[in-house]
Amino acid sequence: MCGIVGYIGSKEATPILVEGLKRLEYRGYDSAGVAVLTNGKITIEKQAGKIGGLEKHIVNRDLSGKSGIAHTRWATHGHPTQTNAHPHADCTGTLALIHNGIIENFGAIKTELIANGHNFITDTDTEALVHLIEEYYNNGHDLEAAVRAALSQVEGTYGIAVISSTEPDTLIAARRGSPLVVGVGENEFVVASDVSAIISHTKDVTYLEDNEVAIIKRNKLTIKTIDNLEVDKKVEKIAFDLEKIEKGGYDHFMLKEIMEQPQTIRDAMRGRLLEDEGTARLGGIQHEIDSLIYAPQMLFSACGTSWHAALIGEYMIEEFVRTPVEVEYASEFRYRDPVIERGSVMFVISQSGETADTLAALREGRRKGAKVLGICNVVGSTIARESDAGVYLHAGPEIGVASTKAFTSQVTVLSLLTLLLGRMRNMGASKGVRIVKEMEALPEKVSSILENQGTIKAIAREYHQSQNFLYLGRGYNFPVALEGALKLKEISYIHAEGYPAAEMKHGPIALIDENMPVVFIATKDSTYEKIISNIEEVKARSGRIIAIATEGDTEIKKLADHVIYVPQTLEFLTPILTIIPLQLLAYYIAILRGCDVDQPRNLAKSVTVE
Ligand code: F6R
Numbered sequence: 051m052c053g054i055v056g057y058i059g060s061k062e063a064t065p066i067l068v069e070g071l072k073r074l075e076y077r078g079y080d081s082a083g084v085a086v087l088t089n090g091k092i093t094i095e096k097q098a099g100k101i102g103g104l105e106k107h108i109v110n111r112d113l114s115g116k117s118g119i120a121h122t123r124w125a126t127h128g129h130p131t132q133t134n135a136h137p138h139a140d141c142t143g144t145l146a147l148i149h150n151g152i153i154e155n156f157g158a159i160k161t162e163l164i165a166n167g168h169n170f171i172t173d174t175d176t177e178a179l180v181h182l183i184e185e186y187y188n189n190g191h192d193l194e195a196a197v198r199a200a201l202s203q204v205e206g207t208y209g210i211a212v213i214s215s216t217e218p219d220t221l222i223a224a225r226r227g228s229p230l231v232v233g234v235g236e237n238e239f240v241v242a243s244d245v246s247a248i249i250s251h252t253k254d255v256t257y258l259e260d261n262e263v264a265i266i267k268r269n270k271l272t273i274k275t276i277d278n279l280e281v282d283k284k285v286e287k288i289a290f291d292l293e294k295i296e297k298g299g300y301d302h303f304m305l306k307e308i309m310e311q312p313q314t315i316r317d318a319m320r321g322r323l324l325e326d327e328g329t330a331r332l333g334g335i336q337h338e339i340d341s342l343i344y345a346p347q348m349l350f351s352a353c354g355t356s357w358h359a360a361l362i363g364e365y366m367i368e369e370f371v372r373t374p375v376e377v378e379y380a381s382e383f384r385y386r387d388p389v390i391e392r393g394s395v396m397f398v399i400s401q402s403g404e405t406a407d408t409l410a411a412l413r414e415g416r417r418k419g420a421k422v423l424g425i426c427n428v429v430g431s432t433i434a435r436e437s438d439a440g441v442y443l444h445a446g447p448e449i450g451v452a453s454t455k456a457f458t459s460q461v462t463v464l465s466l467l468t469l470l471l472g473r474m475r476n477m478g479a480s481k482g483v484r485i486v487k488e489m490e491a492l493p494e495k496v497s498s499i500l501e502n503q504g505t506i507k508a509i510a511r512e513y514h515q516s517q518n519f520l521y522l523g524r525g526y527n528f529p530v531a532l533e534g535a536l537k538l539k540e541i542s543y544i545h546a547e548g549y550p551a552a553e554m555k556h557g558p559i560a561l562i563d564e565n566m567p568v569v570f571i572a573t574k575d576s577t578y579e580k581i582i583s584n585i586e587e588v589k590a591r592s593g594r595i596i597a598i599a600t601e602g603d604t605e606i607k608k609l610a611d612h613v614i615y616v617p618q619t620l621e622f623l624t625p626i627l628t629i630i631p632l633q634l635l636a637y638y639i640a641i642l643r644g645c646d647v648d649q650p651r652n653l654a655k656s657v658t659v660e
Pocket of ligand 1: 355356357399401403405408451454537540656657
C-alpha cells in the first residue's frame, strides 16, 4: 500500500528519496511523487504509473536540496492520476504533504476550508489535510503546532510527512494507524513507512506509535504526542541486512522467497524443538502457557494467506489439543460483535504485522477481554508491539506481494504451538518425539520438491491460457486448496476457486468440462479414499486433473492427467509440503502470461487501510 519516504540531513535528498521509493515498490502503488526544498522553495514532481516514469520525468529538473518527501500512492479517493498523486501542496505552495491512510471526515473539512477561501485541485482526501495545516499555519502556529492542531481534528488513519518552505530545517512526521519509522543516521534522518527504505542508510530506528508526532530537525529528533507531551523513545536496531531485501540472482522476489523456504522453515523451528522431550518451546509465549492450556476457547483472526494458515491451525489445535477454535476473517471480527468466553485466547496472525483489519481485530479482542497473542513476521510491527505476547516467524523480509514463505513459516509456528500444547494435554512422549523428527525433516523435503520443478513447468505451459481453475482438498489440505487458488488468481489474474473437495458436488461441479483444470491435493492421508472418489467424479465429467500426491502413489497416475509428487510426512504437516508446488505453479503460469508477479495489479503488500 502507499509508501512514505522523507529525508533531512546533509546529503542531496532526491537520490535518497527515489531509492527509498524503489525499496517500497513491492508494497503496491499506482503513482509516485517527490517534493524537495530547493533554495527556499518547494518543488513538487509527480507522475501516474511506475517510479521509472517519475525518474525519467525528473532527470532534467532541478531537484537539488537537502530535505524532501516522496510517496508511492495506492489510490483510495480519486483515480490514479498525476494530479491525485502525492505530495499535495497548500494554496501557496509553502507546504507539501504525503499521506498514507484515509481521512474519513475530509468531506466536512474540505467544505469548511473551501468556504474559508482554500482552493482544492485534487479528488483526494489528503488534500483536505494539507489545507487544514495551512489554515493553522497562517494563523500563527509554527509547522509542528499547525500539524498537531490539524491532526487533532482528523478522523481516520494516517502516516504523514510534511515540509514547509518557511521552515527549511524541519520535517514533521506523524502516525495514527499507518506505520512510520524514523531512521537515525549521523546528522541525518530518514523517515519511512517501512524499514526497507531506511536500511541502506542506517540500522538505528525509532518506531512511532499511534498519535505520536516526530519533529525532525537536521540534527535533532523530538517525539511528542499530538497533545504536545514529549515522549522518551528507544532507538532500536534493524535485525537484517540489505541483501535480504534484494533479489539475490532470482528474476523475482516471489521466486526467491519460494526457494528460500527450506531455510525459512528451519529458521521458524530454530531452538524451538526439544527432541528428547518430544515437545516445543516458544519463548515469546512461555509466560502465557497457563492461559493457553486452560483457555475454554481459542480465536484465530487474520486476513488472506494468513487466514488460510489460521484455518490449518484450527484443524491442528482441535485434533491434538482438543480446545475449540474459531477462525475469523479480521475484517468481519472487528464489526461483528463476536462472543468471547471468559479466559479465551486470541491469536492474530499477520506477516506484516500492519494489516489494518487484523490490528483492529486485535484491539476488539482485547476490548472484549481476550488475551491477545501475535504470530508476526515483521519484528517491531504494530501488531507485534500491541500483542500481549507472541511468536515471530523469523522468515526475513517478504517483499513479493504474493505471500509464500510467510505462509509455510506460519504453519510451522502453528505446528510448534500444537506440539507444545498437545504434549501438555494428552499427547504421549513417543508421539511427541515422532512429531519433532518429522518436523526436523521438513526443510529437506521442501528442498526435494523445489529441485524437481520440471513437471510443474510443463503443467504451467499446458494450462497457462486457461480461463478458470478449481482447487480441491480435504481436511488439512482444504485450506491449501484455498491458498493455491489465491496464489494463482492474485498474480496471473486467472479466475481460480478453492473448495473442500466434497463440497464440489453441491454446486461447483456444474463448472466442470474438458476446459476446466482441477487441482486436487490428494496425499495419502485419512481422507485419501474420499478424495479419490472426488477425482473420479471430475474425471467422469471430462475435467483435466492435476494431482498433488504422495511419493510412491502410482495408482493415482491412472486417474490424473498430471501428478506432482511430494514426500510423505505426518498428515497435519502435509500443508507445508503440498503448498510448495502450488506456489510454483502459480508463479510459472503468471510468468508465461507475462504478468508482473512482484507487483500484481491492484494489490498491495501491506494492507494498511480497511
Ligand atoms: C496473499 C497475501 C495477502 C495477505 C493479507 C494479510 O498472497 O499476501 O492475502 O496474506 O493481506 O497480510 P498480513 O499477513 O501481512 O496481515
